[in-house]
Amino acid sequence: MSGLQAVYFDGESTDGQPVTLELDARQLLHVRGTGCGIDLAWPLVEVRVSERIGASRRRLYFPDGAQCETADNDAVDALFEGRVPAASWLLHRWESGLSYAVAALVITVAAAWVAVVWGVPALAKQAAFALPAATETYIGRDALATLDKLVLQPSKLPETRQRELRELYARMTSGIQGAATYRLELRQGGRAGANAFALPAGIIVMTDELVELAKDDRELEAVLAHEIGHLRQHHMLRLVMQNSAAAVLIAFMAGDLTSLTSLAAAAPTMLLQASFTRDFEREADDFSLDYLAKRGIAPEYFAAILRRLEEKKRPGRKDGASDYLSTHPSTRERIERARGKI
Amino acid sequence: MSELYRPGEPVKLQFTGSASEYFRIWIVNLCLSVLTLGIYSAWAKVRRKRYFYGSTLLDGAAFEYTGNPVAILKGRLLVLAVFTVYSLAQHVVPLLSLVLALVVLALLPWIIQRALQFNARNSLHRNVRFGFNGGKMQIFGVLLVAALLVPVTLGIGYPWYLAMKRRLFVENSRYGSQRFAFSATTGDYYRGAMKISLAFVGFLAGSIVTLGIGLLPFYLLLRAYAEVVLARLAWRNTTLAEIRFDCGWTVGGLFGLYFVNALGVMLSLGLLVPWAAIRTARYKLERMTLQSPQGPAKFLAAAADDVGAVGDEAGELLGFDFGL
Ligand SMILES: [Zn+2]
Numbered sequence: 001m002s003g004l005q006a007v008y009f010d011g012e013s014t015d016g017q018p019v020t021l022e023l024d025a026r027q028l029l030h031v032r033g034t035g036c037g038i039d040l041a042w043p044l045v046e047v048r049v050s051e052r053i054g055a056s057r058r059r060l061y062f063p064d065g066a067q068c069e070t071a072d073n074d075a076v077d078a079l080f081e082g083r084v085p086a087a088s089w090l091l092h093r094w095e096s097g098l099s100y101a102v103a104a105l106v107i108t109v110a111a112a113w114v115a116v117v118w119g120v121p122a123l124a125k126q127a128a129f130a131l132p133a134a135t136e137t138y139i140g141r142d143a144l145a146t147l148d149k150l151v152l153q154p155s156k157l158p159e160t161r162q163r164e165l166r167e168l169y170a171r172m173t174s175g176i177q178g179a180a181t182y183r184l185e186l187r188q189g190g191r192a193g194a195n196a197f198a199l200p201a202g203i204i205v206m207t208d209e210l211v212e213l214a215k216d217d218r219e220l221e222a223v224l225a226h227e228i229g230h231l232r233q234h235h236m237l238r239l240v241m242q243n244s245a246a247a248v249l250i251a252f253m254a255g256d257l258t259s260l261t262s263l264a265a266a267a268p269t270m271l272l273q274a275s276f277t278r279d280f281e282r283e284a285d286d287f288s289l290d291y292l293a294k295r296g297i298a299p300e301y302f303a304a305i306l307r308r309l310e311e312k313k314r315p316g317r318k319d320g321a322s323d324y325l326s327t328h329p330s331t332r333e334r335i336e337r338a339r340g341k342i
Numbered sequence: 343m344s345e346l347y348r349p350g351e352p353v354k355l356q357f358t359g360s361a362s363e364y365f366r367i368w369i370v371n372l373c374l375s376v377l378t379l380g381i382y383s384a385w386a387k388v389r390r391k392r393y394f395y396g397s398t399l400l401d402g403a404a405f406e407y408t409g410n411p412v413a414i415l416k417g418r419l420l421v422l423a424v425f426t427v428y429s430l431a432q433h434v435v436p437l438l439s440l441v442l443a444l445v446v447l448a449l450l451p452w453i454i455q456r457a458l459q460f461n462a463r464n465s466l467h468r469n470v471r472f473g474f475n476g477g478k479m480q481i482f483g484v485l486l487v488a489a490l491l492v493p494v495t496l497g498i499g500y501p502w503y504l505a506m507k508r509r510l511f512v513e514n515s516r517y518g519s520q521r522f523a524f525s526a527t528t529g530d531y532y533r534g535a536m537k538i539s540l541a542f543v544g545f546l547a548g549s550i551v552t553l554g555i556g557l558l559p560f561y562l563l564l565r566a567y568a569e570v571v572l573a574r575l576a577w578r579n580t581t582l583a584e585i586r587f588d589c590g591w592t593v594g595g596l597f598g599l600y601f602v603n604a605l606g607v608m609l610s611l612g613l614l615v616p617w618a619a620i621r622t623a624r625y626k627l628e629r630m631t632l633q634s635p636q637g638p639a640k641f642l643a644a645a646a647d648d649v650g651a652v653g654d655e656a657g658e659l660l661g662f663d664f665g666l
Binding site for chain 1: 360363369379389396397406467470518643
């Protein structure tokens with residue numbers, strides 16, 4: 001150890017003095033000024049050293065509040081060999097090699113993927129089933145009120161037809177465990193077109209346009225069963241929770257990205273939302289197909305209404321025609337799944 | 343070691359950070375933050391700041407950041423808890439969320455004060471701490487202007503707010519026991535705002551003429567212009583004892599920087615974020631100069647208390663910062 005060049009700042013004023021640091025045999029660190037009268041000595045154990053971060057300046061802190069600043073990182077490491085905390089040393093090693101950096105990148109992407117694709121949905125599922133029904137009811141009432149204000153109109157179906165549909169629905173739910181609290185709401189779809197959706201709090205909305213599109217009530221039964229499947233799994237609530245949780249999680253984890261977070265945090269959530277919904281749709285489809293099988297209804301009815309919805313969407317009508325389809329897996333895939341159950 | 347105080351000669355800040363080095367620090371920070379579900383992000387933030395401060399040299403001596411990660415973590419958890427309760431309450435008990443919002447609003451001056459104190463106190467140069475002395479009532483006054491006058495006057499009060507905010511910040515900041523001084527007037531800020539408004543008209547015209555294709559470049563150009571106008575206004579009117587500051591950013595330089603940064607970050611799917619951060623720091627820091635016409639100056643340290651980081655995050659969110 002032959003002299004570490006540093007600048008000494010006493011902490012009282014901005015004056016800095018060039019000094020040389022040397023360790024003697026008794027583990028005393030001598031601080032000697034090269035052009036001034038500084039001549040100090042501290043036991044090495046009482047001197048604290050800042051972490052090594054890249055090639056940035058390093059500091060030695062003395063017990064009296066004075067410090068030394070130096071760019072000679074290697075000499076500092078040599079001086080404090082064995083005294084630097086293991087975590088700090090490991091961190092610097094990790095930051096030192098390109099291959100370690102690549103490993104960090106791979107781990108980061110993998111961990112973020114697992115957290116968002118698996119961890120968040122699992123947590124949301126737990127939370128959704130544990131949440132008091134009152135909370136879900138509240139969110140659901142809110143959602144329906146908003147939809148009524150923005151998109152939906154009261155149903156224009158004849159009174160007798162409405163009663164028929166309600167009876168059909170009551171027959172269905174009486175045979176499904178836990179479905180007694182679910183409610184059917186008939187609405188004119190307006191911009192939402194032929195559509196059906198399951199809101200939290202057990203509300204199923206079915207539009208007049210969908211009712212008119214169906215050629216057989218068993219087709220509607222299949223769609224309603226699909227929506228009941230959504231409700232039983234609290235899909236909507238889970239989706240809301242997943243999206244907000246994922247956004248918060250990413251924003252929190254990426255605290256290091258600062259300015260970019262607002263922009264970047266939204267993107268992965270939006271990308272992943274599609275696949276969240278896909279899994280939910282499959283679950284709901286499975287429930288519907290099970291239901292149809294139990295009632296002795298051919299899955300063809302489900303396939304038929306799906307096909308007709310798809311046809312209705314295709315020609316010319318751009319967006320808004322059927323949100324129901326856009327968030328769902330490809331219709332062909334679903335029809336094939338329905339047929340596979342035959 | 344007294345180059346800085348050589349009479350008349352301007353001294354430049356120097357930045358020694360490198361993109362490849364910071365990339366490795368950044369990715370390790372990110373990795374540990376993800377693995378610890380964000381807990382480590384407080385340590386990551388300190389490490390990042392220590393790297394940038396420790397790579398910024400003035401007159402041969404580096405800056406130093408001494409923020410305590412545990413304090414920052416507590417601050418973050420508090421912000422997160424308040425935010426979570428607020429967003430949950432919005433759905434379930436709207437009244438509670440309203441009460442919560444009012445409480446946070448009432449505490450805002452205190453939070454901002456703490457944030458500024460924390461940031462300043464943990465910044466050192468030559469083993470002398472910076473500091474912030476602004477009072478809660480002063481901060482409250484500035485926020486009141488922002489909240490009430492700016493919307494009521496349809497934004498005409500905004501330059502006034504900017505001037506007040508900057509004055510509050512600069513005049514209450516100190517290095518050691520020496521306070522900074524600020525000489526820009528509200529009128530100066532209105533003149534600056536006029537220039538930026540004209541540039542905004544140019545931005546709209548340019549975006550329309552190019553049928554929207556020029557939207558991003560023109561936006562970056564506008565942003566660069568606004569930043570240069572405001573930074574020059576702020577720094578050329580700031581003094582520390584007899585030391586004067588100057589900011590040599592140019593619109594073209596800043597625009598080129600932002601344009602290439604945006605392109606690089608987008609094409610690399612975010613992997614070049616650290617590279618962009620280093621380029622930005624180098625450009626902005628190395629064009630800052632200090633000048634002391636009177637010759638040698640010496641600053642004395644001041645005695646001060648410890649400050650927690652409760653407000654640190656909120657302060658950053660609200661843009662109360664040195665803004666370099
Ligand atoms: Zn569905």
